[in-house]
Amino acid sequence: MSAGGFGQDYPDVEVPPPDHLVVGEPVFRRSWKPVDLSDVLDGAWKPAEPTVGRRADGIGLFYPGKVHTVSSESEGGKTWLVLAAVVHELSVGNHVVYVDFEDDEGGIVGRLLTLQVDKQAIRERFHYVRPLDALGSGIHLDDLGVLLRDVQPTLGIVDGVTEAMTLHGLDTNSNSDAATFGRMLPRRLADAGAASVSLDHVTKSAEGRGRYSLGAVHKLNALDGAAYVLENRNSFGVGITGRSTIRIAKDRPGQLRRHALSSSGGLHWFGDLVMASHHETWAELEVAAPVDTADVEFRPTHLMGAICAAIEKVGRPLSGTQIEAMVKGKATTIRQARALLEVEGYISDKTPFALLKPWDGGGQDD
Numbered sequence: 337m338s339a340g341g342f343g344q345d346y347p348d349v350e351v352p353p354p355d356h357l358v359v360g361e362p363v364f365r366r367s368w369k370p371v372d373l374s375d376v377l378d379g380a381w382k383p384a385e386p387t388v389g390r391r392a393d394g395i396g397l398f399y400p401g402k403v404h405t406v407s408s409e410s411e412g413g414k415t416w417l418v419l420a421a422v423v424h425e426l427s428v429g430n431h432v433v434y435v436d437f438e439d440d441e442g443g444i445v446g447r448l449l450t451l452q453v454d455k456q457a458i459r460e461r462f463h464y465v466r467p468l469d470a471l472g473s474g475i476h477l478d479d480l481g482v483l484l485r486d487v488q489p490t491l492g493i494v495d496g497v498t499e500a501m502t503l504h505g506l507d508t509n510s511n512s513d514a515a516t517f518g519r520m521l522p523r524r525l526a527d528a529g530a531a532s533v534s535l536d537h538v539t540k541s542a543e544g545r546g547r548y549s550l551g552a553v554h555k556l557n558a559l560d561g562a563a564y565v566l567e568n569r570n571s572f573g574v575g576i577t578g579r580s581t582i583r584i585a586k587d588r589p590g591q592l593r594r595h596a597l598s599s600s601g602g603l604h605w606f607g608d609l610v611m612a613s614h615h616e617t618w619a620e621l622e623v624a625a626p627v628d629t630a631d632v633e634f635r636p637t638h639l640m641g642a643i644c645a646a647i648e649k650v651g652r653p654l655s656g657t658q659i660e661a662m663v664k665g666k667a668t669t670i671r672q673a674r675a676l677l678e679v680e681g682y683i684s685d686k687t688p689f690a691l692l693k694p695w696d697g698g699g700q701d702d
Contacts (some may be wrong), residue, residue: 407563414496574669581608624671643663647689
């Protein structure tokens with residue numbers, strides 16, 4: 337057998353030749369030789385930047401080639417958060433690999449269709465894998481290697497870490513087994529150049545939860561990307577607007593926290609996941625930037641008035657996207673103005689946004 341399991345002989349099975357190895361996994365990895373430091377010393381080395389997925393204001397969610405986790409309680413929105421990144425990557429022509437140990441193709445692709453993702457983009461660039469057997473070191477590993485090499489995804493998702501570890505006979509509470517699984521699948525996705533994102537559960541007790549997913553501490557310690565924790569505030573469902581707070585539990589490269597606000601427990605508030613469901617076949621999904629409500633010196637009253645005027649002019653409630661199309665200004669400031677209007681009772685607090693009372697100037701000009 338060749339290194340990494342590629343190229344093993346199997347009866348009546350056509351096995352790819354050695355040149356089908358994944359980029360980043362050569363046959364011999366001389367990792368004990370000194371690293372060439374020229375780029376760092378010459379100023380050519382650049383720190384990792386989050387460029388995969390997008391918050392509404394353009395800030396990236398994940399680092400390419402790094403390992404991340406997204407954790408929450410059941411129905412906290414972790415799958416919707418990574419699907420927001422999937423939507424962005426597909427929209428710019430990139431490929432996504434989705435390895436699912438929990439759901440099935442109908443559930444995941446159905447969500448993408450609900451988010452109005454183009455069917456051809458899904459067909460051509462969304463690669464869904466539903467493992468029923470352990471990865472091992474044979475034909476399944478070959479299949480994964482060929483897929484990663486051929487499509488070169490920018491985003492690789494592992495949905496269901498607990499289920500995946502159980503399938504492979506690993507103990508979720510063992511640091512050693514957590515490290516083994518990390519090298520087995522999440523790290524392979526990252527070594528292929530993708531932002532590797534694993535979806536996991538948090539403990540049921542919020543008081544004892546801290547920054548950790550369910551199980552071994554090594555799940556967090558081994559990350560070289562970011563770890564997000566979602567806290568649901570409004571339930572997700574058909575015909576309603578759901579909202580979860582997105583907090584950063586770990587940011588190894590350190591480029592995400594500067595776009596977040598300090599929060600309790602050593603976490604940072606990165607934003608809100610907001611999904612407005614209009615009906616079963618149409619939903620709008622947004623990763624909104626955090627709004628510093630303590631900053632009372634700036635009130636975008638001009639935009640607040642423009643939003644009210646737009647709703648009044650049309651004569652019916654408007655979605656967030658429609659408001660941004662009609663009101664001129666920076667998208668982030670428009671959203672801040674909309675949030676203030678919701679809090680102060682000028683418009684409804686769910687999409688589509690209805691005008692509840694006439695705009696009276698807001699008391700202070702921007």
